[in-house]
Amino acid sequence: MEKVTLKFLFLKWLRVLLVLIAVSGFMIVLDREKIYGAVILNSGFSVSEEYNDNLFFSETDQDAGLVTAVSPSIGISYTSKNFSLSTQYTASALFYSYTPLEDKLYHSLSIDLDIPLLNRQIKGVEVSVIEEMSVSPGLPGISLGGGEGAEAQKRRQNLPQGTGQGVELDRTDTFQNQAGILLLYDYSRYLSLSSSYSHVYTRFSGSQFSDRNAHYTTVGAVYNRSISPRTSWNGLYDTAWTTGDAEDKLIHTLKMGMEYRLTRLVTAKGDAGFSYFEDESPKPVFSGELSKRFQSGDMSVRYSSRVSTGLGVIRSVTENQSVVGTVNKKFSERMNAYLQVSHSKNKAVSTNEVDVTTFKGDAGFFVQLLEWLNGELVYSYLKQDSQEGSLLGQDGERNLVTFSLTATSPPWRVLK
Numbered sequence: 001m002e003k004v005t006l007k008f009l010f011l012k013w014l015r016v017l018l019v020l021i022a023v024s025g026f027m028i029v030l031d032r033e034k035i036y037g038a039v040i041l042n043s044g045f046s047v048s049e050e051y052n053d054n055l056f057f058s059e060t061d062q063d064a065g066l067v068t069a070v071s072p073s074i075g076i077s078y079t080s081k082n083f084s085l086s087t088q089y090t091a092s093a094l095f096y097s098y099t100p101l102e103d104k105l106y107h108s109l110s111i112d113l114d115i116p117l118l119n120r121q122i123k124g125v126e127v128s129v130i131e132e133m134s135v136s137p138g139l140p141g142i143s144l145g146g147g148e149g150a151e152a153q154k155r156r157q158n159l160p161q162g163t164g165q166g167v168e169l170d171r172t173d174t175f176q177n178q179a180g181i182l183l184l185y186d187y188s189r190y191l192s193l194s195s196s197y198s199h200v201y202t203r204f205s206g207s208q209f210s211d212r213n214a215h216y217t218t219v220g221a222v223y224n225r226s227i228s229p230r231t232s233w234n235g236l237y238d239t240a241w242t243t244g245d246a247e248d249k250l251i252h253t254l255k256m257g258m259e260y261r262l263t264r265l266v267t268a269k270g271d272a273g274f275s276y277f278e279d280e281s282p283k284p285v286f287s288g289e290l291s292k293r294f295q296s297g298d299m300s301v302r303y304s305s306r307v308s309t310g311l312g313v314i315r316s317v318t319e320n321q322s323v324v325g326t327v328n329k330k331f332s333e334r335m336n337a338y339l340q341v342s343h344s345k346n347k348a349v350s351t352n353e354v355d356v357t358t359f360k361g362d363a364g365f366f367v368q369l370l371e372w373l374n375g376e377l378v379y380s381y382l383k384q385d386s387q388e389g390s391l392l393g394q395d396g397e398r399n400l401v402t403f404s405l406t407a408t409s410p411p412w413r414v415l416k
Helices: 006-031 117-121 150-158
Strands: 039-052 065-079 084-097 104-114 125-136 174-186 191-204 212-226 231-244 249-261 266-276 283-294 297-308 318-332 335-348 355-370 373-386 396-408 412-414
Touching (some): 117 125, 231 266
Antiparallel strands (some): 039 396, 104 125, 231 249, 249 266
């Protein structure tokens, strides 16, 4: 690989920074002449430089290189008493240095619709529609969500493939569409009912993977009741059904759990139960979490064992086990950092489609440089071991270092 010179990097980032300042300055000038109304327009502009020491995630041919990403984005939202609609579009131009890859343009679009009108008609009812469409150089194997806000984490968890595919694959351009509707009903103070339908379509440009067109339906109930100021217990029943290119299975899950506040800042919670589906004996499922809040952050350790259905890449029903440790630290109003470490295992129940073990670590540092400009430095490490006979996944190890600058404009109110 050709040696990267400091002069080359300096000139490259100088040009990027000048463009970023010019665009953001233009945004602020426009904001001073904004028209107030019900439709809100948001825009942003991000540039990043990434070093990847294994672009193709291969055990033998480890090609390293620099990837420059230029990503403008625009979002439109409308909120009224009857419904709330928001959309976000991002284009990402990737420029590769010292690699055999060609420069490419990728896209992503998200749409969210909430209907509070139904809550006024039937007290306790919430209806949400979610859509996520993307063209990317590859789907994430495991997404820990480090550095995300509460709203971003909630949205990602509502997506069928929001936590990743569970297995890291060879690099290949991929189109994926996730669309779904979620219905929640608070039947009483203690009992909540839910139902959802999702459609996941995944198409790969490479011939090494098969396209997927899967449907996912769930119906569930959660009972949660406090038995003391420090203690509450809960019960959950959930049924999940997949059809289409995913393995046609109906999975029933029943769990009982408890949450106990050890001190004002320390909380422990856990649950245990089983999952059952046709032609298999009941599988034990359980989870536990210990978390602590402190003055300038929080930390937690979480373990989970569950059974999940195949949707995107994996077609079969799989058993998933994972341990995740998280530390968030706030240094000031403008500066914070996080550290996440996870170890997970995904194994198909009745086939040899997938049997992989993954270790992943992320560390990030965020700083608000100006009122409209943020900077972030992230390091990520991934190691995956694929057991002999596993059809999906391969052995691989990868280090990523990413530095990014993001400019955002204040919301513009238009079209009253």
